[in-house]
Amino acid sequence: MFWVISLLCMGAFARTCFPNAIPHLDRVNITFDDIMMPIGIWQNAWDSSGIVSQIYKIIASEKLGFFVNEEIGPASELILGKLAGCSHQGFAITGDCGAPRRFHVSFENWLTGSPWTQQWLEDLIPYGVPMDLGSMGYEGKSGMFVLSGSLNAALADSGLALSFYRSYNASWFDPSKYTEPVDNVDLNRLKKCADSAEIGYPGIAELYLRITGDTGGMNTSTY
Ligand SMILES: *[C@@H]1O[C@H](CO)[C@@H](O)[C@H](O)[C@H]1NC(C)=O
Ligand SMILES: *[C@@H]1O[C@H](CO)[C@@H](O)[C@H](O)[C@H]1NC(C)=O
Numbered sequence: 001m002f003w004v005i006s007l008l009c010m011g012a013f014a015r016t017c018f019p020n021a022i023p024h025l026d027r028v029n030i031t032f033d034d035i036m037m038p039i040g041i042w043q044n045a046w047d048s049s050g051i052v053s054q055i056y057k058i059i060a061s062e063k064l065g066f067f068v069n070e071e072i073g074p075a076s077e078l079i080l081g082k083l084a085g086c087s088h089q090g091f092a093i094t095g096d097c098g099a100p101r102r103f104h105v106s107f108e109n110w111l112t113g114s115p116w117t118q119q120w121l122e123d124l125i126p127y128g129v130p131m132d133l134g135s136m137g138y139e140g141k142s143g144m145f146v147l148s149g150s151l152n153a154a155l156a157d158s159g160l161a162l163s164f165y166r167s168y169n170a171s172w173f174d175p176s177k178y179t180e181p182v183d184n185v186d187l188n189r190l191k192k193c194a195d196s197a198e199i200g201y202p203g204i205a206e207l208y209l210r211i212t213g214d215t216g217g218m219n220t221s222t223y
């Protein structure tokens, strides 16, 4: 009978990674904002953040003995706000920040070096500003993307590598052959920079123009 019960118990609790993991029954919550709660991981939707988050979870629960809970969000823009207890919808923090703050760690913020991070941090001072504990040990950069349809069409047609910025020099190449011309885009489905990107990233249109020199691609009277 004893064996049947212990087998049932093992089945009832999730399998552990370490053979000598601290058992579920011995794990504890933390007390944060005067409330007992599990350590909260604000996990980001891409694989590399997921892997590191789950490694942290395994160590914090199986080796340190804490309950750990995670929720998954779609974008780095949310990380600072979620650690400050804010609500969110889609890609945007919607307010309601502060206690109880249920998320305490997040791995892989792609905006750590961005000029907007400092402003977001200042907005969060009243609720507790998350601390940057340093590099994950690897770096990445992200930016604008070309859809694979255009990329493959250019490669197949003329060997033009749209994955390389120098291929965009209009003195030499005509990358627009492989993308949708503006006339084919329904402008009603687009927003002006001022009504979209500039809200979260003030000055991004100016930055884009300064870096690309793309005067032909922007209407500066209306951004
Ligand atoms: C840990 O905290 C959670 C959420 O507050 C609660 O549901 C659970 O009962 C707590 N568990 C223990 C053992 O304190
Ligand atoms: C584009 O190519 C022209 C002609 O070689 C060159 O003068 C110009 O500097 C290039 N532009 C950029 C942004 O590299």
Ligand SMILES: *[C@@H]1O[C@H](CO)[C@@H](O)[C@H](O)[C@H]1NC(C)=O
Pocket (backbone or CB within 6 Å): 219, 220, 221, 222
């Ligand atoms: C820029 O936008 C303004 C206002 O909508 C318009 O009058 C002007 O023709 C546009 N310029 C170009 C080059 O499209």
